[in-house]
Amino acid sequence: MDAITLHVELDSQNPHDGIEGSKMTKPSDNQGFIQPTLSGPSATLEASLSLAIHEHRLLPGTKLGEDELSDIFNVSRTVVRTALQSLSHSQLIDLKRNRGAFVAQPTIKEAREVFEARALLEPRTAHSAAERMTPDALAQLEAHIAAEHDALAAGEHGKALRLSGQFHIEISRIADQSTIAGFIERLVARSSLIIAIYWRRQSALCEKHAHHALVDAFRRKDGTEAEALMKSHLLDILTALDLRETSEPAGNLRDVLVP
Amino acid sequence: MDAITLHVELDSQNPHDGIEGSKMTKPSDNQGFIQPTLSGPSATLEASLSLAIHEHRLLPGTKLGEDELSDIFNVSRTVVRTALQSLSHSQLIDLKRNRGAFVAQPTIKEAREVFEARALLEPRTAHSAAERMTPDALAQLEAHIAAEHDALAAGEHGKALRLSGQFHIEISRIADQSTIAGFIERLVARSSLIIAIYWRRQSALCEKHAHHALVDAFRRKDGTEAEALMKSHLLDILTALDLRETSEPAGNLRDVLVP
DNA sequence: TGATCACCTATTGTATACAATGTTGCGCAC
DNA sequence: GTGCGCAACATTGTATACAATAGGTGATCA
Numbered sequence: 258m259d260a261i262t263l264h265v266e267l268d269s270q271n272p273h274d275g276i277e278g279s280k281m282t283k284p285s286d287n288q289g290f291i292q293p294t295l296s297g298p299s300a301t302l303e304a305s306l307s308l309a310i311h312e313h314r315l316l317p318g319t320k321l322g323e324d325e326l327s328d329i330f331n332v333s334r335t336v337v338r339t340a341l342q343s344l345s346h347s348q349l350i351d352l353k354r355n356r357g358a359f360v361a362q363p364t365i366k367e368a369r370e371v372f373e374a375r376a377l378l379e380p381r382t383a384h385s386a387a388e389r390m391t392p393d394a395l396a397q398l399e400a401h402i403a404a405e406h407d408a409l410a411a412g413e414h415g416k417a418l419r420l421s422g423q424f425h426i427e428i429s430r431i432a433d434q435s436t437i438a439g440f441i442e443r444l445v446a447r448s449s450l451i452i453a454i455y456w457r458r459q460s461a462l463c464e465k466h467a468h469h470a471l472v473d474a475f476r477r478k479d480g481t482e483a484e485a486l487m488k489s490h491l492l493d494i495l496t497a498l499d500l501r502e503t504s505e506p507a508g509n510l511r512d513v514l515v516p
Numbered sequence: 517m518d519a520i521t522l523h524v525e526l527d528s529q530n531p532h533d534g535i536e537g538s539k540m541t542k543p544s545d546n547q548g549f550i551q552p553t554l555s556g557p558s559a560t561l562e563a564s565l566s567l568a569i570h571e572h573r574l575l576p577g578t579k580l581g582e583d584e585l586s587d588i589f590n591v592s593r594t595v596v597r598t599a600l601q602s603l604s605h606s607q608l609i610d611l612k613r614n615r616g617a618f619v620a621q622p623t624i625k626e627a628r629e630v631f632e633a634r635a636l637l638e639p640r641t642a643h644s645a646a647e648r649m650t651p652d653a654l655a656q657l658e659a660h661i662a663a664e665h666d667a668l669a670a671g672e673h674g675k676a677l678r679l680s681g682q683f684h685i686e687i688s689r690i691a692d693q694s695t696i697a698g699f700i701e702r703l704v705a706r707s708s709l710i711i712a713i714y715w716r717r718q719s720a721l722c723e724k725h726a727h728h729a730l731v732d733a734f735r736r737k738d739g740t741e742a743e744a745l746m747k748s749h750l751l752d753i754l755t756a757l758d759l760r761e762t763s764e765p766a767g768n769l770r771d772v773l774v775p
Numbered sequence: 776t777g778a779t780c781a782c783c784t785a786t787t788g789t790a791t792a793c794a795a796t797g798t799t800g801c802g803c804a805c
Numbered sequence: 806g807t808g809c810g811c812a813a814c815a816t817t818g819t820a821t822a823c824a825a826t827a828g829g830t831g832a833t834c835a
Contacts, residue, residue: 323816333791335791338817356816377637437632593787595819614788778834780833782830783829793818794818795816795817795819800811
């Protein structure tokens with residue numbers, strides 16, 4: 258039930274390449290990190306891994322060997338370990354002692370918890386954001402939606418998924434609540450893992466409409482409407498997940514075998 | 517405005533001593549860590565530092581030198597760095613590149629944000645906890661309040677403060693929302709720093725009454741009442757802080773000098 | 776006497792070597 | 806043939822040595 262091989266291609270020569278594209282086109286795109294926790298080489302590594310996870314190039318359960326990563330990025334294991342510890346704190350990866358690092362596999366219970374927490378934080382935050390909305394912030398959100406659309410049109414589903422998550426983070430940043438924004442950032446990150454595991458719709462993530470509606474509410478500075486829209490948007494995502502207990506990988510053997 | 521010397525005495529021989537007392541008497545007392553992020557020696561170090569910060573033996577701004585800590589705890593700097601990075605993620609310490617680790621000094625803005633986040637999360641969580649309350653959990657909370665009382669009576673203000681914060685964490689754990697509990701844990705930790713900096717009442721933290729009232733509501737499984745009590749309790753703490761802008765250490769020099 | 780520059784020291788950042796642990800595969804016994 | 810146990814291996818945990826950087830201190834010059 259674990260340890261898918263590391264099948265994603267990570268640029269060995271210049272790890273910056275992977276993020277440079279989006280960074281150049283949109284200055285606001287800081288790879289999903291509101292407040293980078295690290296600096297120096299390990300920050301680059303952390304960003305690359307985080308990006309790959311957000312874009313579903315690294316799937317839940319994938320083992321992230323220290324030697325493997327240090328080879329790929331041409332840094333020492335010390336740097337790799339620093340980055341892995343950081344990602345472990347963001348709950349993007351599980352760090353098992355003497356076993357190694359694995360891309361996290363949120364359980365169904367954790368998935369529910371994540372969306373309960375989001376339901377508690379994000380609607381109110383959207384309300385605040387609407388009230389504090391400025392022309393600049395609005396333009397930024399509109400540009401963001403356009404980028405989402407472009408990515409989807411180009412068939413870059415991973416990038417589109419990451420951008421759609423980042424949309425939520427930018428809203429929380431506009432609300433000028435960096436503490437809550439940090440929490441939402443973590444929740445969005447885990448949501449990406451949850452979607453990777455439990456998404457059931459055949460179609461791609463269709464958040465275009467919901468995000469457009471939100472921006473409309475923001476344009477009118479209609480906090481109440483934004484709050485309601487965010488609430489239903491989160492519910493939409495949640496209902497598109499298959500969180501039936503049966504899809505769990507049989508953690509409780511006895512319950513499965515003894516009727 | 518920074519770098520108070522490391523004046524706290526940390527047991528060098530057996531770092532476990534500091535936490536052993538409360539751990540033995542109350543099995544539920546896991547030093548404030550709901551889900552320990554580290555394991556091994558660095559976890560011990562992390563726990564000791566976290567404890568010292570929660571009990572205000574380590575004050576905001578205190579520099580935590582790597583060599584100093586590795587001497588005190590008889591571990592290598594590698595282990596120390598791991599613990600410091602972990603604490604940095606909890607925002608209990610600031611890690612400044614090439615400068616070192618300092619016990620965090622939340623700004624006034626951050627202090628407000630922390631309590632806004634708590635106001636968003638904790639009342640609803642208390643509501644859930646009340647509905648899910650079991651006799652065991654209730655007994656645990658009552659024992660916790662008794663421990664708070666004992667610590668206060670013994671003049672152990674630091675311990676009392678830590679326990680009063682932990683009370684909130686235990687409530688969130690009873691609500692069976694580990695994700696939200698993790699957030700509340702972080703918020704409580706930062707609240708401890710905020711109290712260390714901005715507390716203005718001469719008297720000690722008088723949370724006895726509020727916590728008792730909460731337990732009463734829990735006993736009756738009155739979620740609505742618990743929610744309201746928690747809300748006003750948080751407001752009480754907030755109003756006991758001196759968050760006037762003037763007490764900031766003059767970050768904006770121009771505003772101060774040019775009338 | 777004051778300020779500026781350069782050097783020096785103290786401290787952190789990184790790499791590597793060694794120790795410890797978990798896993799896997801093979802062989803042996805039953 | 807199956808199950809157990811041991812041993813070799815791969816991988817992570819820890820310690821230490823070296824490199825790099827920032828801050829402080831002293832000297833020198835205006």
